[in-house]
Amino acid sequence: MENVLDWYAQPYDPDEPVVCFDERPCQLIGETRVPRPPKPGRPQRYDHEYERKGTCNIFGFFQPLKSWRHLKVTEHRKSEDFALCMQYLVDGLFPQADKLHVVLDNLNTHSPAALYKTFNPDEALRILKRIQFHYTPKHGSWLNMIEFEFSALSRQCLNRRIPDIEQLRYEVTAWEKRRNHDKATVNWLFTVDDARTKLSRLYPQTILS
Known part of the structure; x- marks a missing residue:
């Protein structure tokens, strides 16, 4: 937890940006009858x-x-999909960055092994040299700021029936462009000091001799 919070407190560094990453399932739903117009x-x-x-x-x-x-909308979330996302992150989204600090949870597919399962060893190692994973603790996924984005996505975009993956990609892309244009973000205020005070029960009790 403190490792994640410490990185959140760091100033912006284009050479070592912090990127929050996660995924969520989405159900595709079609109409059985034509909706009546307004x-x-x-x-x-x-x-x-x-x-x-x-x-x-x-x-x-x-x-x-x-x-x-x-x-990024995909048909499933297998370990290969995670590996392809990490390749896309370093080569497509941040090709100029020296090191990417990726905040993510402990899902079994979120591991270096996924890259070795998907790519040859040289390619897997090349990608991993550009990434440093920062895992949120168990039951601590709320520490990942991408959860706030998924919450906004659910309320603002996925709150209607979307019948197929092509339509979903269109809707999600439009939502993404609007949020980026508006420069919407998360004003994160929870710090390491807050954690040590408000979550003191999670810390081991140290007895000084």
């Missing part, structure tokens, strides 16, 4: 019945100090 004094109406169209996954990258986020 009329004066009456909003558009949807039938309560719907059709399940399967599920997919949304990976999220969030750089709070630059008010920037990027979302």
Whole structure:
């Protein structure tokens, strides 16, 4: 926890940016009947019945100090998908950075082993040399600022029926562009000192002789 909080307190460094990363599932839902269009004094109406169209996954990258986020919609979230996201992070999103500090949780696919499973050893090592993982503690995913972005995404974009992955990508991209244009970010105030005071029960008790 303190490792993550300490990095959040660091000033912005373009050579070693901090990027929060996570993923969330998304259910695809279609209509069984054509919605009725809105009329004066009456909003558009949807039938309560719907059709399940399967599920997919949304990976999220969030750089709070630059008010920037990027979302990537995939069909699933296997270890290979995580490895491809890390390759995309270092080569596509931050090719000029010396080291990327990635905040993420302890999901079993979030590991260096995923890169060796996906790429040849030389490529896996090349990517890992550019990344330093900072894991949130167990039951401490709230420490990852990308969770705030996923919450906003759920309320502002995913609060309607989206029937297929192509439409989802379109909607998510539009939301991402608007948030980046508005420079929306997280004003993080919880510090290491706050943790030591408010979460003192989580610390071992030291007895001085």
